[in-house]
Every structure is written in structure tokens, then in C-alpha cells.
Amino acid sequence: MDWRTRIVIRKAEKGLAPEDGDGEFEWFLFGGILGDDPPRDRTSELRVLGFPTRHLGPVQMTTDTALGVTKKVVHDKIPLDKIPYVDFPTICFNPKESVEMPFRYIADEKNEPILPLGMRKLLHEDLNKSFDF
Incomplete structure (x- = not known):
């Protein structure tokens, strides 16, 4: 199966919602972000x-994106x-x-x-790296 068509298996039944920022949660723990394939369900x-759980949707995102999405949902109420x-x-x-x-990504x-600051430059620099055996 093409990696683009895979759907991330979400163990959390409920998606993160704006009301989750109204005092129900004091802390958010992130797991399964940039995980393995197949997932190890850490x-x-x-x-x-x-612990109550929430998901951020069906597509895998980077940790910085997950943090940004969480902030937009629970703080900005989007x-x-x-x-x-x-x-x-x-x-x-x-x-x-x-x-x-x-x-x-957002x-x-x-x-x-x-993208995080410096990420674009890092990605460009990585294009010049090779596998030396």
C-alpha cells in the first residue's frame, strides 16, 4: 500500500475539541507522533x-505541528x-x-x-548528504 493512502489507526475514540481546554486537562502528553510503521502503540x-485520550486526526504529523494544533484547538478554540x-x-x-x-502540517x-525555524535550511542541507559505505 502506498504510504500516502495509509490511515493512521487512532486508538482514541474522540478527537481533541475546544472544550478540552476548559479545565478538563491540565497537561497534554503526546504519543505515537512520528511513530513506527507498523505502529507499536506506545x-x-x-x-x-x-488516562483519557484524544486524537488529532487521521494523518500523521510532526511533533511541532501536533503542539501547534493542540494550541489552536484548546487555547484558540478552533x-x-x-x-x-x-x-x-x-x-x-x-x-x-x-x-x-x-x-x-498547518x-x-x-x-x-x-515549518519550524531553520527546518527549510536543514532540509536543503540534507540534500547534499550521501550514504558512504
């Missing part, structure tokens, strides 16, 4: 202990389905160099992914 330890996303964006550096990111007003 958050099962929290479920076994009875529902998960109202946040603009871009899935699997291609970051172009010039007409001959680009990299496709296999994650979901989209800016130009529908470009919001």
Missing part, C-alpha cells in the same frame, strides 16, 4: 492506566476540522531540488506548510 501504557492543513507537501528549493514531507495563508 500510548497503550497511558490507556491501561486509565475545531480540528477548521484548521487549515497541507498534507505531504513538497518543499521546493529551486527548479531541480525539492523534498516531499510525508506528514500533515497551512499558512498561502497554503504553504508552517
Whole structure:
């Protein structure tokens, strides 16, 4: 199966919602973000202990994106389905160099992914690395 068509198995029944920021939760623990394929379900330890769970949607996102989405939902009161996303964006550096990111990102007003500071430069530098055996 193509990696683009895989749906992340969500163990949490409920998605994160704006009302989750109204005092129900004091802390948010993130697990399964940038996880393995197949998933190892590392958050099962929290479920076994009875912690309430929420998911952030069906597409895997980077940790910084998950934090940004959580802030938008619980602090800014924006529902998960109202946040603009871009899935699997291609970051172009010039007409001959680009990299496709296999994650979901929050989209800016130009529908470009919001990347952490320095990430674009790091990705471009990584294009010049090779496997030396």
C-alpha cells in the first residue's frame, strides 16, 4: 500500500475539541507522533492506566505541528476540522531540488506548510548528504 493512502489507526475514540481546554486537562502528553510503521502503540501504557485520550486526526504529523494544533484547538478554540492543513507537501528549493514531507502540517495563508525555524535550511542541507559505505 502506498504510504500516502495509509490511515493512521487512532486508538482514541474522540478527537481533541475546544472544550478540552476548559479545565478538563491540565497537561497534554503526546504519543505515537512520528511513530513506527507498523505502529507499536506506545500510548497503550497511558490507556491501561486509565488516562483519557484524544486524537488529532487521521494523518500523521510532526511533533511541532501536533503542539501547534493542540494550541489552536484548546487555547484558540478552533475545531480540528477548521484548521487549515497541507498534507505531504513538497518543499521546493529551486527548479531541480525539492523534498516531499510525508506528514500533515498547518497551512499558512498561502497554503504553504508552517515549518519550524531553520527546518527549510536543514532540509536543503540534507540534500547534499550521501550514504558512504
